[in-house]
Amino acid sequence: MRNVVPVMTVLAMLVAFWWVSVAPMNMRAALDVAERAGDTVVPTGSVERRSIPVLRLLLDNPQHIESGYSLKRPRLPTPSQVGAELWKTTGAMVIKGRAFSKRSLIHHGWITLQSTLWGFLLGTTLGILGAIAIVYSRVANMSLMPWAVISQTIPIVALAPMIIVLSNQLGIQERGVPKAIIAAYLCYFPVLVSMVKGLRSPSASELDLLKTYGAGRLQSFLKLRLPASVPFLFTSLKVGIAAALVGTIVGELPTGAISGLGARILIGDQFGTPLAIWSALFAAAILAGVLVTLLDIMQRITLHKMGFRA
């Protein structure tokens, strides 16, 4: 817990930067609102102001800066506006007993989380099995690895609609399935690469030692390669779960999905409600943080029990 102070310091700096940025970001909208309300604005006319730098507008209309911090539809909401929106769509809903209503981010977060976890499970399994194949088979090593690398060069936003169309074509009704596949697609790669490295981490003399005992391939896998790869596995799981969450959200964007954090972001964009976008974004970030932290705790406990030096 000794990193609380540095982490909080960085967080405070980010929030401060964000808060200061609200003034220039919202200045034009604030002036439009003030002008419509009959206040004096320099210069007059939204179109005229377009060619004036924001800094000039700030200097000429200092009395209107403040209203940029309380716009209904801000370009950049303030930290407190986002916080209030987050509370309104989570905690307040819980208090009202409507935690899983369609307007609650808990509902949408839950939808996203389910696909993320299924994708994570699928991706991790594929990654580990692929790594075992690559380490034990020369053919797999030469044929699988290049394709694994190539698979990650294809932009997922291009691939996601195809996966959704394909799974629709195959008659898969469940909306979560294509999302989980997209999540797995992003998640398997870090696991595969790390596990290949982990399974190959035993030194030549460690392998020779098992040979002198006359150990078979299965024994050397179970007694040496697998335990040696555990630290590598956990590191990749943390990357993998974050990737799975991103994959799920990307999978929710182009589908016309109506639930899930990705859908909230898309709907917020289409309906011009930046607050909805921002609160969904923060919900996603918080969700990712919680998932990674849980894996980190599992890693610590497992490695400690296994006797690895912390």
Added chain:
Amino acid sequence: MSEPVVQARDLSLTFKTNDGPVHALSNVSLDINQGEFVSFIGPSGCGKTTFLRVIADLETPTGGVVTVNGLSPGEARLKRAYGYVFQAAGLYPWRTIGGNIRLPLEIMGYSKAEKKARVASTLELVELAGFEKKFPWQLSGGMQQRASIARALAFDADILLMDEPFGALDEIVRDHLNEQLLSLWSKTGKTIAFVTHSIPEAVFLSSKIVVMSPRPGRIADVIDSPLPKDRSLEIRDTPEFLEIAHRVREGLRAGHSYD
């Protein structure tokens, strides 16, 4: 006299590298008898480790014949004829000291009671009783190496192959371990092949010293030590000891062909 434990005749091993062939071993013939302590000494590239690895079936010779207990090295390996101690202790960090010693026993399918008894007795043998539940990182380098010797002794192999096991340790620890190794040798009666690059270590430990020279790796001299089997560190100041050490040094010098 019974059949030699290890019998090598005209053994050759050539590695193919990008810079042309490397003659790691060239026409090596040697017998190692039951209960002997044989040291292999020589500069790097003389093939001493390679010879040990050939006995252990970790390398395949390109010429000549070698038998271990009358069998091919491969058969002997599968019959678990030897325990091998590497230069690095190589204990698995996720296993306790006891767990590391149990490793060969698990692979060889010993019963639970048998495993427990053997772990306890080998720990006793290397004076590590009480450290069974510790993890390797909690032990000093010398203790780790003792644990790795215990691991090689845990099953019933009559031959102990040791590849510079004390090379990375400081001299005081090394002296202590050398004494312990001698007492272990006399207690167990094992046949030991020991690779080293230290002249005092080779002379102090061995009943037979094999001096090797490089390019190509070959045997330059074989010295049967007249020193008594029961010896203490003080023997290193006796004229007999110094005489053998001198002969080893001469052998090493003669074999050196640095152009």
